[in-house]
Amino acid sequence: MTDETKVEKAALDKAYRLGYDYCLQYGGCAPGVFAAVMDTLGYEADPVVNEVWKASLGLIGGTGNMAIGTCGAMAGAAMAISYSFGITREELSEREKMHKVMQVADVIGEVGRKMQEVYGHIQCQEVQFQHWGKSYRFTNPEAMQEFMKLSMSDPFCKEVTGNLARWTVKKILEHNPQFSKRK
Numbered sequence: 001m002t003d004e005t006k007v008e009k010a011a012l013d014k015a016y017r018l019g020y021d022y023c024l025q026y027g028g029c030a031p032g033v034f035a036a037v038m039d040t041l042g043y044e045a046d047p048v049v050n051e052v053w054k055a056s057l058g059l060i061g062g063t064g065n066m067a068i069g070t071c072g073a074m075a076g077a078a079m080a081i082s083y084s085f086g087i088t089r090e091e092l093s094e095r096e097k098m099h100k101v102m103q104v105a106d107v108i109g110e111v112g113r114k115m116q117e118v119y120g121h122i123q124c125q126e127v128q129f130q131h132w133g134k135s136y137r138f139t140n141p142e143a144m145q146e147f148m149k150l151s152m153s154d155p156f157c158k159e160v161t162g163n164l165a166r167w168t169v170k171k172i173l174e175h176n177p178q179f180s181k182r183k
Contacts, residue, residue, distance in 0.1 A: 008173060011182060012166045015040040019073075019165030023158040024151075028060025033076030036165035038083075041172065042181025052083060062124025065138035071124045073157075073164035074115055078108045084172045084179040107175050111167050119160060131156050 015036050022032035034056045043049040056076050063069030070078075085104050091097040112122050119127045125135035136147040151157055172179055 008170075011040055011169055011173070011180075015165040015169040016162040018162075020155070020158045020162035022165075023161035027057070028072050029157060029161045029164070030059035030072035030076035030079070031056040032161045033073045033164045033168065034079050036161070037077070037080040037168045037172070040165070040169050040182070041084075041179060049083070052079070055079070061138040065144075067125040067128065067135055067137050067139075069124060070122055071115070071119075071127050071160065073161045074112060074122045076161075077111050077164045077168040080168050081108050081111065081171060084176045086179075103175075107171050111164070111171055114167050115164065118163065127160065 018036035018039055019032055022035050023029055024032075026032050026035055031053060034053055038044065038046070038049045038053070056072075056079055058064055059070075059075035059079075060072040061067055062071060063075070069075075082104050085100065087097070087100050087104065091100065115122050115127075120130035121127050125137075128135040132150070136143040138144045138147065
């Protein structure tokens, strides 16, 4: 699907809205993006997806809230795209299936390049620096307090989370349309 149909546009808008809202609701960008993508694609009640979601919590704030790793929104996007391919451990042990891993990486790279284009980077502290002219190390309590105060008046992280959810749903619908359970 390269042209946005009304149905696809509605799904992309829903993904953005959920990502925006879930950023704070779920304590960060990684769980926000993963949940927004899965909910948009019809997996909100899937028990396996809800178990996988738990793995996203440690990816907030540039991994472990250190801000020095990949932006959590990008990490949540990578989780959702990877999950949509459905590759199992057994498949990876078969040498001829390795091309699937490269396919997953290529799609994640498409989202990453879009993030770089819009936000200047995929690393948490660099994305912050591009927007605010400074970055916050969230493991520092004073920095975290300052960031939390700032984020109450500036929706930037919620917008990043919304956009990454939107772009991720778009890529999943383009590359794995059969993954969607949407009606």
